[in-house]
Amino acid sequence: MKITLLGTGDAPGTPTINCSCPACTDAKNPGSKSRRTRFSILVSTDLGNVLIDTSPDMREQLLRSNVSRVDAVVWTHGHYDHYGGFAEFYRVQSNVPVYGIQETVDYITNIYFFLTASKNYVKFYEPFSLIGLEFSLFEVKHFPEKHPAGIVISDGKHKIVISGDCEVDIPQESLDYIQNPDLFIADAIVPEFMDVKKHMNSDHAFETAKKIGAKNTVFTHLSHYYKPYDIDCKNYPLAYDGMSFEF
Ligand SMILES: [Zn+2]
Numbered sequence: 001m002k003i004t005l006l007g008t009g010d011a012p013g014t015p016t017i018n019c020s021c022p023a024c025t026d027a028k029n030p031g032s033k034s035r036r037t038r039f040s041i042l043v044s045t046d047l048g049n050v051l052i053d054t055s056p057d058m059r060e061q062l063l064r065s066n067v068s069r070v071d072a073v074v075w076t077h078g079h080y081d082h083y084g085g086f087a088e089f090y091r092v093q094s095n096v097p098v099y100g101i102q103e104t105v106d107y108i109t110n111i112y113f114f115l116t117a118s119k120n121y122v123k124f125y126e127p128f129s130l131i132g133l134e135f136s137l138f139e140v141k142h143f144p145e146k147h148p149a150g151i152v153i154s155d156g157k158h159k160i161v162i163s164g165d166c167e168v169d170i171p172q173e174s175l176d177y178i179q180n181p182d183l184f185i186a187d188a189i190v191p192e193f194m195d196v197k198k199h200m201n202s203d204h205a206f207e208t209a210k211k212i213g214a215k216n217t218v219f220t221h222l223s224h225y226y227k228p229y230d231i232d233c234k235n236y237p238l239a240y241d242g243m244s245f246e247f
């Protein structure tokens with residue numbers, strides 16, 4: 001399987017509109033890894049493509065990564081930066097199979113009532129199969145969302161854990177469920193000297209990676225409060241748009 005981080009930014013993305021901080025300034029240089037579109041992850045095998053969340057930047061992301069068809073979408077939660085691009089399926093694909101906690105799937109498909117979607121409700125900790133892989137959702141906390149989810153993906157040999165947007169206070173049942181991943185893709189929206197209640201900062205993400213015994217960790221959902229990529233990639237395992245992992 002191949003995991004591609006299509007979008008590694010937070011809700012406003014980097015550059016943020018009307019900001020001239022060091023990260024946003026660097027992000028305006030062609031090819032800069034500080035430039036971050038909104039959150040989405042592509043999971044691919046020989047059998048197809050699954051999108052984790054539908055970034056508002058989805059069209060550009062799919063074109064950039066040459067994805068001709070999306071076989072399924074799995075949503076983590078109902079925040080705009082994670083579902084806004086679902087409308088980009090308009091007149092491109094219909095009846096896209098969508099997966100998630102019932103409240104999340106209903107909330108998003110109601111907003112995009114003019115699109116047809118094939119709805120699949122899943123429950124926390126109950127695996128389902130897509131493109132030859134096993135996916136499952138685990139519960140996290142992400143105020144004020146009622147049922148935000150992280151995602152576990154397995155090919156039978158490797159385990160990938162995506163934290164989703166989450167606070168450091170992950171329920172114990174979930175911590176037990178996500179032990180020993182080969183790769184932990186962690187929300188780490190800001191560096192450790194800042195605190196954002198709804199998300200983990202870099203210290204929280206490191207702490208969680210240690211708690212679950214992650215073999216490899218990468219930070220995503222990154223804001224412009226980090227220094228430009230080339231500087232802060234020496235201090236943190238920062239992801240960048242287009243970064244990929246093969247298992
Ligand atoms: Zn900025």
Ligand SMILES: [Zn+2]
Nearest residue numbers: 077079142165
């Ligand atoms: Zn969120």
Ligand SMILES: [Zn+2]
Nearest residue numbers: 011079081165
């Ligand atoms: Zn988000």
